[in-house]
Amino acid sequence: MVTAATLMETRSPAPNLRPTMPAAATGQPAGTAAPAAEVLIDIDHLDFFYGASQALYDVSLRLDTRKVTAFIGPSGCGKSTLLRCLNRMNDLIDGTRVAKGSIKIRGVDINRPDVDVIELRKRVGMVFQKSNPFPKSIYENITYGLRLQGATTKARLDEVVEKSLRGAALWEEVKDRLHTSGLGLSGGQQQRLCIARAIAVEPEIILMDEPCSALDPLATAKVEELIHELKTKFTIIIVTHNMQQAARCSDKTAFFYIGRLIEYADTQQIFMNPSNPQTEAYVSGRFG
């Protein structure tokens, strides 16, 4: 077992996730040229199988720190599969395997046997398609992850609850009923509660698997606004069926089709001037 501070593995002298963060957070002194964005996630020629059927073919992708990346593509194209590879949620499904290639987060191959998947998931949070607040109070929902890590003092928990709920733009709406069930909230509030729960454990990366597909347009707008604010602190990867959403809230977009990465570029370029005819056909609504 490894502590959070030493990242997810023991043997190799892996670069630490944390030390780079404060430096980056302070920003560069004004006047100097912005450095090239830092590569956080490096997916290298990844082949992924569900049992005998291959879901991802030779996917290579590099994602930058503190950017929002959207994965788009028709159903079954592998975008959710790839997302769930990043925090190894696919481990829960029998018979899944990475057959070839690797996923490196800050240079550490997360599929290595000595990587502690628990530590990985603390660093790579996830928000699911169907909002899944636990049938506990709002307060207990937020503190769930922290309590797992052993945080118990009330002052600390109170602080994190407020900070996370503010971070998820939910504080004003629920501050008077923190101890009522999280399931009493509306659909959009529930999804923001799940986001608050994810950021409470201070991950570096947040994966969002179609977070707005069950929400009405107003609730969707709020979540999108939230994504915009969150990207100052977190690296966000969002899977979406909604191309306007991808266009509105992402910096970069990756288009997938039948398990292959077709095109990956700045969002503006993907939507305005895609280089691949399949991408163009998809974003212009001709199929998918």
Added chain:
Amino acid sequence: MAALVNPHIFQTRPSAARRWERACFGLFGAATYLVLFCGAAVFLTIVAKGSRTIFKAEAPFINTTFFTDAPESLYVFEWQGKKLEMGDREHRAFIEQHPDAAKVKTESYIYAAGGIFPCIVGTVLLVVGSMTIALVLGVCAAVYLNEYARDGAFIRFVRLAILNLAGVPSIVFGLFGFGMFVIFFGWNVSLLSGWFTLAFMVLPVIITASEESLKAVPKGFREGSLALGATKWQTIRKNVLPYALPGILTSSILGIARVAGETAPIMFTAAYVVRDKLPWQVEKFSDFFFQGVMALPYHIYVVSSKIPQNEYTERVQYGTALVFLLIVAVIATASILLRNNLRNRYKW
């Protein structure tokens, strides 16, 4: 203009399909009411005849000695033109006062006087102990089968074995318990032997039902927890088991009725026909587990198989049966309240 084909289109006689439907529904209804009738007949007979034993005409209207005393023999004899009935101790005292009474022709009926307190205590002890063992083992097994075990030929075989176990007659469990616990482990006829025998008998029901309850907990709760960096066990303990508990308790309510009611598994392993001492009257604590007890269903069996049967023996039979029903009802109600309480706490 063409006239309507049939002006009485909605007034035709019922079609064959409609008549067939009515006949079928009639049959279904009759079957339901027949079951209801049988249940009511059994229940009302026991209540009607048992009430005469456990209630009495004068205050406090409840025959408290029936609940608080041990069984005694009943003596019936004629004395100075009056027919007298009295229990063992009372009869002895009477003879001391009137020595002539010993010579009168007296009928005696074993266990027909006194009460059934030791049986009530024994049954409650058997139920509590065996359900505790069964729930611990059953929930552990269900968690393993549903959350940890990889589905494969072996696990399918284990499930099949569990289902088959549910169909084994209770007397077979009784003999198994006798061979295993009473003789091989050397626990003799004791609470411990009875607990394990009864627990094994209800295990299949509890495992199967617990697995169903675990399956009913949405996958999202597990994924949500794991995605926050919980281990599988943390997830199960904090975010799956609490929600599955109401369902598990529902199944255990059925288990309680069975454990309390079965006679065959305890007749070789835990039940005494009669025992003077109460379970807590033991010399040292460990003896508590290694003593046999009286139990309600076995007592009903004992008093019902005595010959002759008449109005005097019938009282204790129906009285015991009614008390037994009441106790099962009380335990089941308590579990239902507990379950509803949990259900209200965790709703989704």
